[in-house]
Amino acid sequence: MKIWNQKIYLASKSSRRRELLRQIGVDFELLLLRDQAPRGPDVSEAALPHEHPVAYVERVTLEKAAFAFDTMQWRKLPVRPILAADTTVTIDGQILGKPADRAQARDMLLRLSGRTHHVLTSVVVVYQGQSWQITQTSEVVFQTLSENMVRAYCASTEPYDKAGGYGIQGVAALFVKCINGSHSGIMGLPLYETAQLLQQAGIDIL
């Protein structure tokens, strides 16, 4: 179902963001020619020293959009609004990115076990020299995870492409006692806030 009056570019390689955007009927094209644009091979997702999690997620989101904007111009593609997003997990003021290996995934999950953490997703729409950005925060309460649970989960493929080492949309739904925030935001694209940004950028429901 297409219910928006304008096609946009989605600057993301994440299949979850694609599915979420499709869910709200947005007509989009992917824009991820990272290896060909002048800005370099990819956006670095490394945090700067002492960078606050909100500042971090907002900066990476803007870098993704800037990269996509360069790509659009450089490839002389039709001008359209660009949407980019970034998700990060934070606990005790520290940023948990994507685990590189099983040991890191295990450490992250044990750190989250039995505690409350936050998932931040920043979204930006860039169009006609302006940008609109929001950062949505969700609180997530984990149950205490057993050794067996963590071992079995880390042996699967699920933790490795996800901030914080888990995906609420998969088996890790078992870990989550409750959330306060946005389920779609935790998965990578808060749909209510995204619709608001699109409307602010002048993209409307047909």
Ligand SMILES: Cc1cn([C@H]2C[C@H](O)[C@@H](COP(=O)(O)OP(=O)(O)OP(=O)(O)O)O2)c(=O)[nH]c1=O
């Ligand atoms: C906490 C959590 C994160 N995630 C995902 C959302 C994001 O895709 C990912 C964090 O990585 P991101 O860097 O935000 O996104 P990405 O690398 O997957 O895609 P791109 O940069 O091309 O847009 O973690 C879940 O899918 N479920 C969850 O419960």
